[in-house]
Amino acid sequence: MTIKCPRFPNLPSLRSISTATRHAAGALVAVTVALSGSHALAEDGDPSIDLRLFGQNVIEGYEGCHLAFWQANKSPEIDKYAYVLYAPFNDGEELPAWMKVGQTVYEMQREDTVSVNDRALEPLRLYRNSDSTYTALLEVTDQHTDGDNVIADKAKLTITQSKHYPFVISVKGGIYCPATTSSSQSSNAAPTTSGEQPYGDPIPLGPAVPFETLEAIPAGVRSAVTTEAPECAMDQTAGQGNHYAISDAVTLWEVPCNLYARTGSSVYVVSMNENTDYSTLLTVPPLPGFEDADPNHEIRNPQMDTESGTVTSEYYDGDGTCGSFEAYQLRSVEGEALEFFLTEYREKPECDGVQADARAFPLVFKAQ
Known part of the structure; x- marks a missing residue:
């Protein structure tokens, strides 16, 4: 699914392609907050072509x-x-x-x-x-x-x-x-490889605004979760979560997903405020080398740092002395989209009875 929504007023480094043409077409422009989805533009009733710049x-x-x-x-x-x-x-x-x-x-x-x-x-x-x-x-x-x-x-x-x-x-x-x-x-001339990371600036968020029931989540946001992540059992959770302002027009929703023996999980949806039918479920990027795995949307026991737009997950397994630590940062990409990027992954696969903070587990990956 792609979403067309007004330009983020306070976000640097977001670029659009020929916005004048899209305005002339009567499209909702210029931020596309899109990752995964299967709905074509024609099905969304959007007559514009979602052309993207690339590098x-x-x-x-x-x-x-x-x-x-x-x-x-x-x-x-x-x-x-x-x-x-x-x-x-x-x-x-x-x-x-x-x-x-x-x-x-x-x-x-x-x-x-x-x-x-x-x-x-x-x-x-x-x-x-x-x-x-x-x-x-x-x-x-x-x-x-x-x-x-x-x-x-x-x-x-x-x-x-x-x-x-x-x-x-x-x-x-x-x-x-x-x-x-x-x-x-x-x-x-075309550029040579510079080693520059293929993503833009981190996206800071507004303060967390908690909600206590699933009824507080807009219907379009719930629909995006049901459609794109049917494995998420929202109705089996307590229905509690948070939402964060990305701009005056766009919100990030932290939606409860599943309850497990030791912890719960959440998924994240970016949505337009005026029309939540334009909502997109964010994909959690895989560890490098595991890109062929099925898409994942859940983050276990998420903790949000709003200043950097980073979600961290501390997960403990077995006797509590093994598990993993993950960190994902919300960033801008080409076409004025938003995506999560894996910035750090730590894992201690074997429980040895020695207590340790997940943030101190052996480092497996860290973004440069």
């Missing part, structure tokens, strides 16, 4: 010859997320391009057969994904060459999807081969 998190440091187009008022050398369309080359052949909509990266196949020559970009290029859900028309109106590079100084990309408004975005880019990059092209 090294998608191209994974590819540095060979490539075609790349980014939002015209951004630079991939400066902005973490700038690309709209990116296609690597293999032995001189252009491979399928990448375009991101929502949380999905689509492969876009070149559909037209027009070719000018190897020293210029065609005025029109047509791309389409495998099931024809998305079509992208690239119009290049101003270009020049620089060594072996073909640079598009002015271009426009129009993305279409059935029953949605066309998404039109001004772009710059071209075809680049890094080995032949000259100084005059450097300001437009």
Whole structure:
């Protein structure tokens, strides 16, 4: 599920794509707080296309010859997320391009057969994904060459999807081969891998506001939990939890999920205040190396630090001398979304009768 809601007024480092276009479309913009979900935009009644900017998190440091187009008022050398369309080359052949909509990266196949020559970009290029859900028309109106590079100084990309408004975005880019990059092209070139983390700033929260019954949770928030995390048995809990202000328009809900022998668990939902039908359940990221595991939404015995937006979990097993410690921080990502990121994981798998604080258990992972 994706949620469209008003811009967070107090959050730094949140970026949007062509908000003027979305306003013209009558969409609710510009914050997309989306992680997991299966509802399409058309089903949500939203006629906009949820195009996202991306960066090294998608191209994974590819540095060979490539075609790349980014939002015209951004630079991939400066902005973490700038690309709209990116296609690597293999032995001189252009491979399928990448375009991101929502949380999905689509492969876009070149559909037209027009070719000018190897020293210029065609005025029109047509791309389409495998099931024809998305079509992208690239119009290049101003270009020049620089060594072996073909640079598009002015271009426009129009993305279409059935029953949605066309998404039109001004772009710059071209075809680049890094080995032949000259100084005059450097300001437009694709970046090299910098080791920069693929997420933005932490999101501070307002004070915890407790609630005592499930009836205090908006229907849209409860529905998101029921739909996306059917394993959560809210009705079997005491119904107590908290909610936190993210902005005047958006709230983070800590919803009781399950009761276990030693502790309880909660899940977290980001919701618009005016229309809680736009609610999204946050996914708890896995420990690196376990990414193929089923998505998890529960955090056991959660404790929230509102200043840093960090949820910690201290869990004790057996005789209470083993267990785990986990820390997850709410951060902004590209497309003005919010996600949890694992910042620390400690584990003591064997109970040895020696009491210790979970925060002092052996360190397994710590984010750099």
